[in-house]
Amino acid sequence: MDITNPLSKSTLIACHECDLLQRQPVITHHANVQCGRCGAVLYRNIPDSVDRTIALSLAGLILFVVANLFPFLSFEVGSQATRTTLFTGVRELYAQGIWALAALVFVTSILAPLLQLVLMLYVFIPIKAGRVAIYTRPAFRLLNKVRDWNMIEVFMIGILVALVKLTKMATIVPGIALWSFMALIFLVTGAAASIDGRIVWRQFEQAK
Ligand SMILES: [Zn+2]
Structure with missing residues (x-):
């Protein structure tokens, strides 16, 4: 599975730790986006x-x-x-x-x-x-x-x-x-x- 390509369904992202599929929040500032279930860092939002x-x-x-x-x-x-x-x-x-x-x-x-x-x-x-x-x-x-x-x-x-x-x-x-x-x-x-x-x-x- 290619976990570096979470955007195949543009607004959804799968947690690489627990596989929970979730919607990506819209943020514009510098922040770590965490999994809603296990807290793993899904990605870093960098303006x-x-x-x-x-x-x-x-x-x-x-x-x-x-x-x-x-x-x-x-x-x-x-x-x-x-x-x-x-x-x-x-x-x-x-x-x-x-x-x-x-x-x-x-x-x-x-x-x-x-x-x-x-x-x-x-x-x-x-x-x-x-x-x-x-x-x-x-x-x-x-x-x-x-x-x-x-x-x-x-x-x-x-x-x-x-x-x-x-x-x-x-x-x-x-x-x-x-x-x-x-x-x-x-x-x-x-x-x-x-x-x-x-x-x-x-x-x-x-x-x-
Ligand atoms: Zn997770």
Whole structure:
């Protein structure tokens, strides 16, 4: 059963916990809508959901570019300075033969957030224009899967722990990419939290 598609009968919604079929209330403010019988959260009503998702994703994409093009960290030991970018870590791990870890870091901290941002824009920009992009269905399904693969927060904590240890050995100068990357975490999380899946399915119904 596809519980992500509760809008097949546009005003009815089934509780995913107790299966109670109920009418969707009309609300315009930010609220959690709960099941009338068991109290499970049926969905979150987010005003301007589509606008928020698009705006945060666009901002995220810009920061993603900055985070990948500009220096992430500079290490200064004596008179020697080394500059790193986000991708340097992946390349170093790969060069040292730890390719599985290199792939994991690449997927969770570069590929997944990028894919997530691009998919959100791909799905929601046409919806904003009252249309549905041709591959919206698989794209939206993929988006829900990619969200689990996005672990940039974990990656960020790893970097911070390493930094604290390294400060004893070298002078570390955070680059613009580091700040961009930190802000990116909040933007991606915010964009994903603004998604209201019902809007996507409703658009499908109308496009038929
Ligand atoms: Zn229920």
